[in-house]
Amino acid sequence: MEEEFVLVEASTGHLANRADKVLSGVDRQQVDLQPEIAQYQVESATGICTDMAVLREELTVARRALIERAARHDARLAATGTPVLGLTMPTPLTNAARYHRMAQEMGALTNDLAICGMHVHIGLPDDESKVFVSNHLRPWLPTLLALGANSPYWLDNDTAYASWRYVVWNRWPTSGAPPHFESAAEYFAARDEIIASGAALDAGMLYWDVRLSARHPTLELRVSDVAPTVEEAVLMAALVRAIAVTALGSGAAPTYLPPHLLKVALWRAARDGLEGFGIDPVTGAPAPASSITASLVRQVRPALEFAGDYEMVSDGIDRLLIDGTGAVRQRRALARRGRLDDVVAFLVAQTAPV
Numbered sequence: 001m002e003e004e005f006v007l008v009e010a011s012t013g014h015l016a017n018r019a020d021k022v023l024s025g026v027d028r029q030q031v032d033l034q035p036e037i038a039q040y041q042v043e044s045a046t047g048i049c050t051d052m053a054v055l056r057e058e059l060t061v062a063r064r065a066l067i068e069r070a071a072r073h074d075a076r077l078a079a080t081g082t083p084v085l086g087l088t089m090p091t092p093l094t095n096a097a098r099y100h101r102m103a104q105e106m107g108a109l110t111n112d113l114a115i116c117g118m119h120v121h122i123g124l125p126d127d128e129s130k131v132f133v134s135n136h137l138r139p140w141l142p143t144l145l146a147l148g149a150n151s152p153y154w155l156d157n158d159t160a161y162a163s164w165r166y167v168v169w170n171r172w173p174t175s176g177a178p179p180h181f182e183s184a185a186e187y188f189a190a191r192d193e194i195i196a197s198g199a200a201l202d203a204g205m206l207y208w209d210v211r212l213s214a215r216h217p218t219l220e221l222r223v224s225d226v227a228p229t230v231e232e233a234v235l236m237a238a239l240v241r242a243i244a245v246t247a248l249g250s251g252a253a254p255t256y257l258p259p260h261l262l263k264v265a266l267w268r269a270a271r272d273g274l275e276g277f278g279i280d281p282v283t284g285a286p287a288p289a290s291s292i293t294a295s296l297v298r299q300v301r302p303a304l305e306f307a308g309d310y311e312m313v314s315d316g317i318d319r320l321l322i323d324g325t326g327a328v329r330q331r332r333a334l335a336r337r338g339r340l341d342d343v344v345a346f347l348v349a350q351t352a353p354v
Contacts, residue, residue: 001049004118007070009074010075014083023069052307064353081150081165093110116165117224121219131181136246140281141266148224151326238304241307246300
């Protein structure tokens with residue numbers, strides 16, 4: 001798993017352009033901490049985990065390491081899909097040739113990349129399996145987006161969306177839900193056509209919500225905002241793995257959601273989160289997002305039980321339904337006194353592992 005975070009000033013809660021200082025001298029053999037495209041972003045990556053307890057521990061260690069390093073430079077770590085206070089435009093880019101080339105080629109698209117996601121990598125035996133599982137994940141992308149919605153604020157305002165990060169990110173020409181592919185050959189042909197068009201510099205800029213990783217032998221889910229807490233990150237990982245296991249175990253054809261319905265389903269998920277309505281991937285009709293989530297859990301329950309994850313996932317979703325997703329909790333923090341700096345303080349506290 002990979003998690004992206006923003007650094008904020010300890011005194012004001014505004015973005016802190018200190019990633020280079022925070023990451024200086026990192027021993028990546030102990031914990032994998034990395035820069036991202038903006039100078040106020042940092043990223044962590046776990047190793048290969050076959051057990052959710054191990055994943056939880058690795059995520060915990062990485063967050064604690066970043067929190068400690070940030071504190072040395074009067075900064076704090078915040079797990080939010082978008083920053084709450086202020087935004088520097090254009091984005092102060094990390095000094096790497098690749099990022100500067102992206103800015104040159106993509107222009108103003110790189111001006112507001114203060115967005116943080118969470119990426120779940122699933123190891124699969126071959127490219128055909130990856131494409132097959134991608135097709136099975138595809139109709140559930142809106143549900144996974146709704147569960148992880150954690151970015152209601154942008155430029156000091158409430159956007160009226162649960163995941164504004166998803167809206168911002170979808171301005172890019174290679175973002176959004178992938179097509180349904182019949183084979184790995186069809187997938188790679190589409191990838192090559194996109195690169196040839198200039199819409200992507202290379203395979204690493206194929207930014208679909210689920211894609212074959214350009215760097216690892218994995219299928220990579222990218223639809224979610226960064227999780228507010230370690231527990232919610234682990235919940236997402238367990239669900240994604242269970243969908244993959246269920247798909248491979250059944251060998252059945254995936255539910256096909258037409259592109260126009262999938263697009264509006266993702267929009268509804270980004271707007272409403274788990275608290276509103278979604279598009280049922282089976283019927284294509286509007287339904288409460290909570291009911292669609294329950295249908296997903298029922299479908300993958302055998303895989304969750306086999307892995308020993310069912311109780312954790314079931315309890316975690318119940319907590320989200322009761323306490324609210326990250327977006328709901330951010331808005332609740334504002335409602336107490338009407339102060340956005342309270343939201344930042346809440347995010348900083350929530351990001352720290354218990």
